[in-house]
Amino acid sequence: MGSSMQAFLCYIDAPQKHSNYFFNGSWNAGLAGSACSTSTLSGDLRKRFMSGAQNIDFFSEKSGIYHLAIVRDPISRFVSAFVDVCIINTFEKEYPEKFKTLCFSCRSNMTCFLLQLHDYLYRISEHLPKERWFRDWHFYPQAWYCDFDRHIKRYHLIHYKRNDEFYKELLEFLRNIRVKSNLVNDIETKLRKKTAAHATHSKSSIYEKELLESPFLLEYVYKIYYLDFVWFDYRL
Template sequence: MNTKSMSTVMEEIMCLFYNPKIYLKKNISITEKMYDYMTCSNPPAVLNNRKKLRNFINYPNNKKYYYYFIVRDPIDRFLSGFLDKCVRERMKSKNKATQCHGCGYDIECFVNEIYRRAKIFHDTGFLFPKTMEDYHFMPQSWKCHLNEEKDKYTIFYYTNKTKLYNDLDIYYKKIGISKYLRDKIQHDLKNNYTEHKTFDSPLRGMFENYLRGDKDLMKKLVNLYYTDYIMFNFSFPKLD
C-alpha cells in the first residue's frame, strides 16, 4: 500500500473483496474506518512484505492475482501527509505532541529531518527504528519493491479523483469484480470522505504557499522525491 494515496480506503476495499457478505452486513462505508480500526485486521490480499509478493508473482497456482498501485504527485502527497500527521493529529491529541520528529508545525524542520533520514536509508539500506513518518513520507518509488517489480503493477494516478474512480471501476470490471460491489465502491468514494482528508483544510493553503515560496525547501523535496518524478512521469515543479 502507498500511504497518503488512498491506502486506508484500499485496505477497506480488500476487506470488502475478501468477504463481501460479512462486510455488507455491517452497513458501513469503505471510507468510514481509520488506521487501527480496519474492518478486517489483515486482509490477505494486502501483501505487506517482499517474500509474500515474490511468492505470489513467481509461483503460479490455480489462482490469478492482480497488482495495482495508486501514486500521487509528490508535493501534494507530502502536504497531505504533513497536514494529517503533523497538524491535525497533533491538534487532536496531546499524546502526539512529539510526532513528526518533534518539529511541531515547523515544516522546514520536518523537511530537513525527513531528508536526513531518507539519505541515511538510501546510502546504507538501513534505518532503525523505522517510524510512522518514514512510512508516510519516504518516496513512493521505494515502496512495494517497485524498482524490481514495477512491470507487474497497474499504476493509477490520484491527480484527478473523478478519473481515478472511473479508472478503478473499469479495472475492477476487467478483473471480474461483481457489479454490486463496484457500485458500492463508487457510491462510497463519491459520497463520503475519510476522516483524515486535508484538501479542504484552510491550513492546507497556508502551508502550501509557505512551502512553494521557499525555493530551498522545494529543491530539497524535489531531490527527495526525484525517483518518483522519473518513475511515474510526474511534472517537476517550477523552481525559478
C-alpha cells in the same frame, strides 16, 4: 486514500463480514479499531497475503496476480501527510509518547520538518528498517515500496486525483479483473460520497502554497522524492 483502499479490499474479500463497517463505519486513520484494520495489518487477509508471497512468484506472468498501484503527485502527497501528521495531529491521542518525536519536534514548522526528514531518510536509505511506523508510512518515497525498482513494468499505475477521471480508471480496473459488478457499484457509490474522517485537503492549500513559493523547500522535496517524480511521470 489509504484508508479507503483498505476498506475496499476488505469489502471485496469478505462482503458479508465487512459490509456494516463499509457502509456505516468512520474511515479514520488506518481504520483503527475495526475488524478490517485487524485483517489487513495482522489478521486473515494479511496472513493469506504473506503465505502467498512465500509460495508464489508474485511477478510471474503465470501467477494470475494483478498488480495495482495508486501513486500520487509527490508534492501533494507530502503536504497531505504533513498536515495529517503534524498539523491535525491525527495520531497524538492514540500514541502520545511516539507522537512527541513523530515530527522531529518541529510541530507545524515545515522548514524544520523537511530538513530533518531529508537527513533521516538519507541515513536509513541503504538499510531500511524492518519495523516501520507512522512517519515512515507517510513520508517514505513511493519508489521505495512494492519492488518498483525491479518490477515497475508489471504494475498498473493509477495516478491519484480528486476527480471523476481517477474514479473511472479505478473502477474500470476492478471490472477488468472481474470483481463482482454489485461490489464495484457499491465502491463507486462510496467513492463519490464518502469523506475519510482524517481527510486533509481543506487545510492543505495553505501549506502547499508555502511550499511552492519557496525554492529552498522545493529543492529538498525534489531531493527526497526525485524517483517518485521520474518513475511515476510527474513534472519536476
